[in-house]
Amino acid sequence: MEKFIKLTGVAAPLPITNIDTDMIIPKQYLKTIARTGLGKGLFSELRYNDDGSENPDFVLNRAAYRNARILVAEDNFGCGSSREHAPWALLDFGVRAVISTSFADIFYNNCFKNGILPIKVSKADLAKLMDDANRGANATLTIDLEAQEIRGPDGGVVKFDVDPHRKQCLLEGLDDIGQTLVKAPKIAEFESRIANERPWI
Template sequence: MEKFVRLEGIAAPLPLTNVDTDMIIPKQFLKTIKRSGLGKALFYELRYNEDGSENPDFILNREPWRKASILVAGENFGCGSSREHAPWALLDFGIRCIIAPSFADIFYNNCFQNGILPVKLPKAEVDRLMAVAESDMPELAVDLEKQQIEAPNGVTIPFDIDPFRKHCLLEGLDDIGLTLQKLDVIEAFEKDYAERFPWL
């Protein structure tokens, strides 16, 4: 998993509440178990017209937000079914950080497992960042080490994060990575176990 230390990039505004995982990536794209290639299906029904052409009014189809790496969203982002394809699609598109007043629990946890930083902030602070994302200079910097978001106008907004989650993102560790940190202990156990119970 790619480390997350500091992210500087375009922030896209998505001022919608209760964005569910089916809106993030519709069910017809869940047939694959590959994490790559799902970015083009992100927000499919909002991004594309019925004939498959791009909807020019959708924010991620417009410059400079086409290159967004940060998403500023409304309350209860990621609700609905627990599909892990949702963070996969966001990450494949290039989104590494989502800022919202609240998240659905399963989606929130899945973000961390896939190297995406979900930041919870009071609605008033999200509204301030939404205004930046909608402006002519929609750039933000998200500093995980300092636990703060920096806007071009000099505004700095601190955020809280669980220390263990922070450590895992800074080091690029998912569950497999955490397990591999104990590889020497696991191998020593397996060697000892095989010697003590050779008939197994």
């Protein structure tokens, strides 16, 4: 998993409440278990018209936001079914952070396990960040995970909380498997000792 230490990138505004996982990645894209290639399906029902052409009104189709690395969204982001394809699609598109006032629990947990930082902020701070995100080509935010700060284009700073263990895993780029592999020498030592002490097992 790629480390997350500091991210500077364009933030796209999504002033929509209750963005669910089916909106993030519709069900027709769930046939694969590969984590790559899903970016094309991200928000596909909003990004594309029925004939497959791009919807020019959707934010990620606008020139300033095509390479957005951050999403700023309204309440309850990631609600709905517990599909891990949702963070996979965000990551494959290039999104590394989502800012909202609240997240669905399963989606929130899945983000950390896939290298995406979900940030909870107050309604007042979200309004400031949404305003920053509406600046088009100037909609650049810097997220400093070590300092737990979001810095806006005008120098404003928003502080955020994050669980210390999850923070450390992101800083070190460790998913669940990575956390286990860190302990590989101790696991090997234990297995060797048990094999000697209890060869019948």
